[in-house]
Amino acid sequence: MNSFRKRKVFIVLFLLFTNYLLAGNNEDGSKLWFANFLLPAEYEGPQISSVVVSEESPTFSLIRSELISSLGILFDQEITSMTEPDAGSICVGAIKNDFIAELINPEAFQEIGNEGYIIKYLPEKDMTVVAANTDLGCLYGTYHFLSVLRTNPQELTSTPIIETPAYDRRILNHWDNLDGTVERGYAGHSIWKWDDLPEKLNPRIIEYARANASVGINGTVLNNVNASPDILKEEFLQKVKVVADALRPYGMRVYLSVNFSSPKILGGLPDSDPLKTEVKNWWDNKVQEIYELIPDFGGFLVKANSEGQPGPQDYGRTHADGANMLADVLKPYKGIVMWRAFVYNPSGDDRAKQAYNEFKPLDGKFRSNVLIQVKNGPVDFQPREPFSPLFGAMEQTTLVPELQITKEYLGFSDHLAFLGTLFEEFLDTDTYQKGRNTTIARITNGDIFNDPVTAIAGVANIGQDTNWCGHHFAQANWYVFGRLAWDPGLSARDIAKEWLELTFSQNKRFIHEMSRVMMESREAVVNYMTPLGLHHLMGWSHHYGPEPWCEIPGARPDWLPKYYHKADDFGIGFNRSSTGSNAVEQYAEPLQIMFDDPQLCPDKYLLWFHHLPWDYTMSNGRELWDELCYKYSEGVDQAKLFKATWKNMSKYVDQQRYDEVSKKFDIQVKEAIWWRDACLLYFQTFSEKEIPVELDKPVHQLEKLKQLKFDMTHHN
Ligand code: BDP
Numbered sequence: 001m002n003s004f005r006k007r008k009v010f011i012v013l014f015l016l017f018t019n020y021l022l023a024g025n026n027e028d029g030s031k032l033w034f035a036n037f038l039l040p041a042e043y044e045g046p047q048i049s050s051v052v053v054s055e056e057s058p059t060f061s062l063i064r065s066e067l068i069s070s071l072g073i074l075f076d077q078e079i080t081s082m083t084e085p086d087a088g089s090i091c092v093g094a095i096k097n098d099f100i101a102e103l104i105n106p107e108a109f110q111e112i113g114n115e116g117y118i119i120k121y122l123p124e125k126d127m128t129v130v131a132a133n134t135d136l137g138c139l140y141g142t143y144h145f146l147s148v149l150r151t152n153p154q155e156l157t158s159t160p161i162i163e164t165p166a167y168d169r170r171i172l173n174h175w176d177n178l179d180g181t182v183e184r185g186y187a188g189h190s191i192w193k194w195d196d197l198p199e200k201l202n203p204r205i206i207e208y209a210r211a212n213a214s215v216g217i218n219g220t221v222l223n224n225v226n227a228s229p230d231i232l233k234e235e236f237l238q239k240v241k242v243v244a245d246a247l248r249p250y251g252m253r254v255y256l257s258v259n260f261s262s263p264k265i266l267g268g269l270p271d272s273d274p275l276k277t278e279v280k281n282w283w284d285n286k287v288q289e290i291y292e293l294i295p296d297f298g299g300f301l302v303k304a305n306s307e308g309q310p311g312p313q314d315y316g317r318t319h320a321d322g323a324n325m326l327a328d329v330l331k332p333y334k335g336i337v338m339w340r341a342f343v344y345n346p347s348g349d350d351r352a353k354q355a356y357n358e359f360k361p362l363d364g365k366f367r368s369n370v371l372i373q374v375k376n377g378p379v380d381f382q383p384r385e386p387f388s389p390l391f392g393a394m395e396q397t398t399l400v401p402e403l404q405i406t407k408e409y410l411g412f413s414d415h416l417a418f419l420g421t422l423f424e425e426f427l428d429t430d431t432y433q434k435g436r437n438t439t440i441a442r443i444t445n446g447d448i449f450n451d452p453v454t455a456i457a458g459v460a461n462i463g464q465d466t467n468w469c470g471h472h473f474a475q476a477n478w479y480v481f482g483r484l485a486w487d488p489g490l491s492a493r494d495i496a497k498e499w500l501e502l503t504f505s506q507n508k509r510f511i512h513e514m515s516r517v518m519m520e521s522r523e524a525v526v527n528y529m530t531p532l533g534l535h536h537l538m539g540w541s542h543h544y545g546p547e548p549w550c551e552i553p554g555a556r557p558d559w560l561p562k563y564y565h566k567a568d569d570f571g572i573g574f575n576r577s578s579t580g581s582n583a584v585e586q587y588a589e590p591l592q593i594m595f596d597d598p599q600l601c602p603d604k605y606l607l608w609f610h611h612l613p614w615d616y617t618m619s620n621g622r623e624l625w626d627e628l629c630y631k632y633s634e635g636v637d638q639a640k641l642f643k644a645t646w647k648n649m650s651k652y653v654d655q656q657r658y659d660e661v662s663k664k665f666d667i668q669v670k671e672a673i674w675w676r677d678a679c680l681l682y683f684q685t686f687s688e689k690e691i692p693v694e695l696d697k698p699v700h701q702l703e704k705l706k707q708l709k710f711d712m713t714h715h716n
Contacts, residue, residue: 028467050088060135067146092129092130103127117144144161172219172220174192176192183224186461189464197239219455221255222255225257226257260322273312274312297335301373304339338371340402356393363395374391389583391433392432402458405458417525418473420484428441461474471664517642531635572614573611574607612624635675642668677700678700
């Protein structure tokens, strides 16, 4: 070999080696946001060599082992467990413990409640203290300490960190069926593995509990809202008990979705009329049976008289009659009822108005342990919707915001769409219901109304896939739900950065570039799927891909895209203004006036509230048709840019995750183009206008797109 070639080989080998060092070993995503890494050389926070956990309980022993193993990795040294604190110790304990009281002023504890905590570094002693009123508070403090140690250690030595959660109940809703499938799940089968229970617990359930506790999630509804009555059979309750026992040390309480007809189906009663004594007795006995097995059981989630599910209206009773009966039965055990407001009926003129119309008149009629669970938007978890007008309108009822973490309408687990921006936009929206700055977060977390208990729910995106959520970046949606449920004041951008650091790499360029991608990603999906307030354009039943033309003989009209986009020769959009369905009336002023007038209505909601001519002049001077073309086009460009950005990230991430995410971006770009072409070509048949010449031309033909048939099996 001549010396030039030798040098070339050497350079190639050298590059491969450095690449290997930088990228580290392959990661399969199973570690979630607990990536193993050493603290960087420039780390200047406390040096920790020992752990003192002052008390004993299952939760305290978790805290001890978590600190020993995590700090051992971070400091790359053995961390000892001691009984007396010393310089270099981290001390964790509850206020009732004398030695913690000596280290931290006990008065501080009055404010932090049952789940809050204080993290304080004592420079004169060189000790870090994590203190709380309860062992659960200490657990949350421990996880927060570990996260701050990795992402922002200066914070630990500057001022004490004092945290309390905004919502009392921060709950995941699993739409897991008892046969192991997951409704709208795109990450494999259910992690509960019901068939193995009660004998065998899936070890992943412990990791799941740890992950949830690390972001402050404290409850989980185990089964689908389209609930099988079988969940309440003795055989299943034994399984539920085993899961509940496993989750308990992590502060996770178990809840169940129940089928309103259970007394009839399981108990053999003639019906399930909530006002009948024998029906109530049946529930009484069932609830007693549950609490004997699971003393801290959280309560029920109920989807009633919605999409074919049974409910009190089957017997001429109201939602309040049904919810209150269950609430009375649960009350002695401090259980709650989360009753969903997701109701709509094909006979109404506008689906977006119906939940409000049914529930608003019931305000003041619910027991104090009934919480009404309301989806963020008035229709159904679309890429963008205005908020549901119920928020703020029910002053005497506690409302639970329901967010969807699984991406039923945002590209399943194939597209990168960071939902932090969606959740933030929603929680920060001012409802104006009680004057200015009555945001949805403040309306629902007890700031504005005096709710006895508050809650927030997220429909989980978790399954048996090795990387838990189907797409590596979809883990961030689970993470951000937890973080915002704890503190809705946090910014989505900061959370994205924090998650990237904990999950992938501390490299500044990587975090900068990828947090930008994450922050733009949901808007990109809105642009290439449903810009300018369009909604519900997706495929029938599976909800994947564009089908704005969809027609199914005999189908419910409100399940078809045409009901929503109303494209015709004149224009496009749903007239919900005062000249149309008047859904705007359900909002407080000044929103009502704003939404009602196309000149004042924000572009992002324009076609949600208005049916406008194709040549309508937008605020930027473009014609509506052109603007639509620009938006679809922008979405495709954004997806392409994400893919290109990721291409430059290979040196910062391991090969396996790099490759897997690359493949997802290939799909995302391809499907963004599919969405653009399908929607523009179809709407063009009405507008009869040209796509602006400066934009990319469609690559598909409408007739061919209409003929596509899907095999959805690979998506589950
Ligand atoms: C829709 C889903 C459906 C759910 C329903 C619900 O398509 O699978 O059962 O919401 O929330 O988004 O009850």
